């Protein structure tokens with residue numbers, strides 16, 4: 001952790017009821033960094049993103065974003081501050097069109113991102129502006145979910161399992177897109193993934209969660225090469 005970190009999480013304990021899921025989690029994400037959050041089913045990855053996006057309260061610890069204490073900040077305020085969350089299962093409104101979904105994403109943020117930029121990023125969506133969410137393929141829905149988050153012009157994207165249910169080719173397309181976006185705009189990404197290889201292919205660093213605690217934090221290439229760690233926590 002250093003002074004330049006955009007997101008700083010210190011001693012975060014959180015969960016759904018009396019028994020916490022996350023225990024004293026400390027991590028940081030610098031501007032323009034992609035940090036992968038890895039770990040087995042039930043390790044607490046989704047819970048971490050839900051807590052950082054304001055959906056779940058902190059039981060203990062501190063979350064600072066660009067010098068601002070996020071305790072008690074509500075979801076819509078998070079978006080205004082520059083934090084956008086793409087939830088697991090994507091959260092596209094299937095009864096609305098592509099264009100309407102993207103407009104929803106920009107509602108809480110001023111100045112609003114012109115949607116043209118989003119359509120430039122995702123040409124497949126531009127061709128389907130007036131299609132309903134439920135008419136899209138899985139990959140298109142994931143792109144729409146990411147596009148909707150980007151419409152809020154975030155500085156930090158909290159991205160939960162973008163590869164879920166997608167063909168490998170579509171997954172690598174989405175990963176490449178995230179890397180380009182980071183390179184071009186300085187977007188920071190906290191990326192939860194079961195697909196460890198895909199995540200580490202674009203991440204700068206990887207964090208391994210085990211039973212709600214940080215088990216390891218390494219540079220992505222080092223983590224990918226660390227067979228003991230992979231066997232212990234990542235199942236390959």
Ligand code: ATP
Nearest residue numbers: 016017021039040041042043044045046047048194
């Ligand atoms: P997965 O990849 O399976 O989503 P994960 O690492 O994202 O795993 P979480 O979904 O954060 O893990 O779950 C962590 C723990 O929190 C699990 O023990 C789970 O049963 C519990 N949990 C998840 N959602 C809830 C909920 N809504 N209420 C109570 N407990 C929950």
